[in-house]
Amino acid sequence: MTLNLATLLEDSARRHPGRDAVVLGATRLTYAQLDAAANQVAALLAAHGVQPGDKVALSCPNLPQFPVVYYGILKAGAVVVPLNVLLKGREVAYHLADSQAKAYVCFEGTADLPMGAEGHAGFEQTPGCEHFFLITADPAAASPIDGVRTLGQALAEQPATFATVGTSETDTAVILYTSGTTGQPKGAELSHANLMFNALTCNRLFGSLATAHERHLITLPLxxxxxxxVQMNAGISVASTLVLLPRFQADQAVELLQREKITFFAGVPTMYWGLLGALHDGVDVAEIARNMRVAVSGGASLPVEIIKQFKERFGVQILEGYGLSETSPVATFSDPERDPRPGSIGVPIWGVEVKLIDPDWKTIEGTDEVGEIAIRGHNIMKGYYNRPEATAEVTRDGWFRTGDLARRDADGFYYIVDRAKDMVIRGGFNVYPREVEEVLLTHPAVSLVAVVGVPHEVHGEEVKAFVIRGGEITEDELIAWCKQNMAAYKYPRIVEFVESLPMTATGKILKRELAGR
Structure with a gap:
């Protein structure tokens, strides 16, 4: 069977050639233009000897060039290796070598984030990577790096037509590197079928198939x-307009929600927190609410308090899902046929099974018992690239163990309790930081919080809360309030007020950094 993820773009370009596909500021690319530009990238790669199955790395923020290059690589039958834009030269070299990338396309960056210089330094340290192309903000600009061709120069010579390579559904389409918050990053190999099924399943869940024209605001890094x-592949498959925001800034996001009549927003919890904080008097909240149809959260558990506030302001229930790079990513989602349950990650998506297991892979059957989430279905990765031992550690009989702890209620809805490695063991009692965070966020003087375990001579670990204040309160007052509202073994004995919390490029709070403070 022939299946190539790039057909999502080709089909929409055939049906809606004149519709805006990608928007960034004054730049607007139609579906016909996006497809033609992706064809030029495919032709360029083929002209430089990139064969079907070869790996091509891509470092690019949320710019129109990201989908252009992404689908161009797929059209050539090659494998996309998207890299985190914050990587330094040494880290880029690791990813290029580990994925055995044959070519690398990298954005030039900015003075604050010199991606081009770091990317080129990494390329220079990787003998097996043969070609480097620099994306410039202005496609006509000269290369700021001596001896390096810009993508704009290279594409000018290429035709706008290309016969897409017929890949198999089990061929690898993308290698996604896990964030590396534990150990060295590993590349999850995802097939064309993995990603195609996930994108189409998203559209079933969101009701996007029945909507005339979805308009996404994309602040999540592509x-x-x-x-x-959830946004690029799923959106492009139904000819949505993708409005890009290269870096999440709440005030800019709110302005775009209003100006571009956004119907679909997806974000991590810290983004929703930011949006609520940016609703000043000049914002037409009613206009935003009139257009917004879907709000989706993932990446980390969303505090119930934020769900409540968002619904009050925008009239939209944030739908929560759950997944990982290794699961393409969506594995569970709010059941579209039943009322959402705030705090729940929902139920397994179509074609996917979920169960809870103990450390020995034994199934946990009981209602509300805590176990590790295991997943089986069309969304499970082929494995970690060139790492059979690491793959074997997390897979058995088609099941993938996630490292996340959850419980399941009597109706089959799942609730994340915590990451297995984030759990705090205080005096022999299990303390789930998420549960403590949920309680703290109900206090009017707490704006955002992260709870971690810190070493303690007597109890093994002590519970500590890092708090961004939203009002006047002292550390002692907050600890006293926690003592009144939580069991004795749970409440934080240590509170530290901070101006900000360390986060990944995707907006997840880096608890490992906090635990070391």
């Missing part, structure tokens, strides 16, 4: 599976 599958 190099991450959440942004690339």
């Amino acid at each position: 190099f991450h599976s959440f942004g690339s599958t």
